[in-house]
Amino acid sequence: MAISYIRPDKYFDGAFEQLKSINAYAQASGIDISDEYVDQTSQNNTLDQREDVVNFFKSHMNRDLLISDAWVLSSTIQDLLQMFACLLKNEMRIHIVNAGVVIDKNSDVMLVLGIIDQLRQELESREKKLIGRPKGSRSSSKFDPYLDQIIAFIRENVSVSAMAREMKVSRSSLKDYIESRELKEVANGLVTLDVPVNAEEKVIETIVCPHSEKTIEESKA
Numbered sequence: 001m002a003i004s005y006i007r008p009d010k011y012f013d014g015a016f017e018q019l020k021s022i023n024a025y026a027q028a029s030g031i032d033i034s035d036e037y038v039d040q041t042s043q044n045n046t047l048d049q050r051e052d053v054v055n056f057f058k059s060h061m062n063r064d065l066l067i068s069d070a071w072v073l074s075s076t077i078q079d080l081l082q083m084f085a086c087l088l089k090n091e092m093r094i095h096i097v098n099a100g101v102v103i104d105k106n107s108d109v110m111l112v113l114g115i116i117d118q119l120r121q122e123l124e125s126r127e128k129k130l131i132g133r134p135k136g137s138r139s140s141s142k143f144d145p146y147l148d149q150i151i152a153f154i155r156e157n158v159s160v161s162a163m164a165r166e167m168k169v170s171r172s173s174l175k176d177y178i179e180s181r182e183l184k185e186v187a188n189g190l191v192t193l194d195v196p197v198n199a200e201e202k203v204i205e206t207i208v209c210p211h212s213e214k215t216i217e218e219s220k221a
Contacts (some may be wrong), residue, residue: 031064066095
């Protein structure tokens with residue numbers, strides 16, 4: 001049994017994109033997700049300000065954890081390192097879906113460093129692209145905070161009309177949201193995902209090391 005953790009960010013992927021890739025990965029890997037957590041807290045919150053998340057992970061020790069990418073745990077390198085250390089200490093196996101890799105306490109340290117360095121590169125790239133519309137803003141909706149509840153309703157075969165009454169929202173708006181995001185297909189695992197080949201090697205190869213402006217020949221001179 002596995003758990004999934006989703007935390008949307010306006011500069012990266014929204015909740016729907018994460019849920020879509022996680023469910024497709026779980027379906028392809030034969031993994032049964034028993035609990036999903038959609039976290040709406042700000043990415044600016046440090047780990048010690050995220051008590052609910054910490055308690056969620058503590059209550060699911062020795063489990064498989066599915067996340068779409070490393071930044072979901074934290075977009076702060078210091079917090080990400082602490083999160084990795086604590087999760088692995090508690091015997092959890094971290095499936096990083098978009099990278100196609102699984103990290104546990106026996107993983108090659110270069111794989112862990114590669115994942116962390118990928119986040120460092122993404123954050124540096126984000127700083128250079130702050131002008132313009134954030135990546136995730138186009139798909140934002142007032143229903144996004146209720147995504148996990150809607151998915152649960154769909155899996156229980158609750159009608160859209162009954163959902164709308166329960167949530168006290170417009171049936172037509174909710175129906176459009178479900179259809180535009182293909183939530184029925186997502187909830188039932190009908191979305192496919194291309195799993196990278198030689199994923200661990202590819203992650204390690206993305207590590208970027210600092211280099212001097214001088215060439216080797218100039219250094220020898």
